[in-house]
Amino acid sequence: MSSENNDVRLRGHRPRLQEAWPLGEFPNEIIKGLGKQIVHRMCVGQSDITGDDFGTIYADAIGGNHRESPLGIADVVLEGNAWSVKTVKSAVPFTQQTVRLISGRISPDYSLGIENPHSNISDTGKAILAVWNARVNESLGEHDDLRIVVLIRNFESKTFVVFEETAQRYAATDYRWEKNKNNNFMGYEIATGEHKFTWQPHGGQFTVLRHVPGCAIKFKIVKNPPMLEQVQILKQIGYSDDWIEIVAS
Numbered sequence: 001m002s003s004e005n006n007d008v009r010l011r012g013h014r015p016r017l018q019e020a021w022p023l024g025e026f027p028n029e030i031i032k033g034l035g036k037q038i039v040h041r042m043c044v045g046q047s048d049i050t051g052d053d054f055g056t057i058y059a060d061a062i063g064g065n066h067r068e069s070p071l072g073i074a075d076v077v078l079e080g081n082a083w084s085v086k087t088v089k090s091a092v093p094f095t096q097q098t099v100r101l102i103s104g105r106i107s108p109d110y111s112l113g114i115e116n117p118h119s120n121i122s123d124t125g126k127a128i129l130a131v132w133n134a135r136v137n138e139s140l141g142e143h144d145d146l147r148i149v150v151l152i153r154n155f156e157s158k159t160f161v162v163f164e165e166t167a168q169r170y171a172a173t174d175y176r177w178e179k180n181k182n183n184n185f186m187g188y189e190i191a192t193g194e195h196k197f198t199w200q201p202h203g204g205q206f207t208v209l210r211h212v213p214g215c216a217i218k219f220k221i222v223k224n225p226p227m228l229e230q231v232q233i234l235k236q237i238g239y240s241d242d243w244i245e246i247v248a249s
Contacts, residue, residue, distance in 0.1 A: 019081065019144075019145050020062070020078055020079075020081045020145075023147065023164060023165070023166060024163060024164055024165070024213065024215045024216075025215075026162065026164075026217055030061050030062055031162065031217055031219050033060065033061030033062070034057060034058070034061045034151070034160070034162065034219075035160075035219060035221060036061075037056075037057040037060055037061060038155075038221065039221060039223075039225045041053070041057075042155070042225040042227075043225045043226060043227060043228050044228055044233070045227060045228075046155075047155055048089070048155050049087065049153065049155075050087075051085065051086065051087055052068065053087075054085055054086075054087040054151050055075045055076055055085045056068075058076050058083065058085050058149060058151075059076045062076070062078055063078065064076045064077055064078035064081075064083075065077050065078070072135065072138065072139060073103070073104060073135050073136070073139055073146075073167070074139045074143060074146060076149075077143065080144035080145065081143060081144065081145045081147075082139055082142070082143035082145065082146050082147070083146075083147050083149045083164070084103075084139075084146070084147070084148045084149070084167060085149055086099075086101045086102070086103075086148060086150045086151070087150070087151040087152075087153055088100070088150065088151070088152050088153070089152075089153055089154070090152050090153070090154055091154065092154075093152040093153065093154050093157075093159045093160055093161045093218070094159055094161065094218050096152050096161065096212055097211065097212055098209055098210065098211055098212065099150060099152060099209070099210055099212060100198075100207050100208075101150065101207065101208045101209075101210060102205060102206075102207050103132070103206050103207060103208045104135070104206055105203065105204040105205055105206065106128050106131045106132065106206045107131075107204045108124055108127040108131070111127070111130075111131045111134075112130065112131070114127055117185070117201050118179075118183075118201070121177045121178065121179060122177055124177070124185065124199075125172070125175065125176075125177030125185060125187055125197075125199075126172040128185070128187075128197070128199050128206060129170045129172050129175070129187075129197075130172065132169075132170065132206065133169040136167050136168070136169050137169070146166070146167040147164045147165065147167060148164060148166075148210075149162065149163070149164040150162065150164070150165075150210070152212070152216075157220075158220055158221035159218070159219075159220045160218070160219050161212065161216050161218050161219075162216065162217050162219070163212060163213050163215065163216035163217065165210065165213070174189060174190055174191065175187045175188060175189055175190060175196060175197070176188050176190055184198055184199065184200050184201070185197075185198070185199040185200075185201065187199070195209060196209055197209070
């Protein structure tokens with residue numbers, strides 16, 4: 001047997017589950033499922049959605065579970081697969097080339113004992129990426145696959161773009177850090193000079209800049225969903241005033 005076999009069996013090794021689908025190749029029924037959930041929200045008067053809303057929408061579309069937990073980066077899970085779910089508002093989803101993804105809060109002080117992040121910008125930048133990488137590692141310890149799924153949305157034009165990418169770990173030596181005029185930390189890729197990360201010392205918000213891939217799927221809602229009036233909804237569910245009980249204080 002060749003020692004170069006990449007499929008070596010190890011005792012106690014948990015076999016990896018099959019991926020849900022090839023990266024970025026969403027089945028049509030999932031795109032339809034996303035559209036259906038968005039139409040429903042339009043009908044009940046929502047003019048936009050939040051990140052938590054999209055987590056619920058995405059979980060419903062793929063038949064997964066929305067964890068709705070502030071801990072970790074795996075928002076939606078399906079068997080051994082997990083997704084970190086992001087949504088970005090855009091005036092022109094179909095031509096949007098880059099997106100800024102808020103990717104949680106990072107405290108170099110709490111995680112790595114850096115009390116003054118401004119004293120050494122480079123060390124703080126390395127610590128920020130180390131915390132992100134640790135979160136990815138933690139999720140991959142619980143799940144076979146971890147992806148980031150992004151919905152670019154415009155409810156007014158009813159146009160949307162969805163794509164997914166593998167959750168990346170970043171080598172600290174590939175990036176340099178500097179502060180901007182607002183004292184936010186900006187991470188730049190050394191090889192290209194491209195801005196990749198922003199970290200805000202006040203609040204610890206960590207943002208990752210990503211290119212929208214050419215394989216991103218565009219879809220639009222071609223009908224104007226009717227707005228369901230409150231009276232209609234209450235009538236359909238059989239509401240009456242005896243549903244409400246006034247409890248004396």
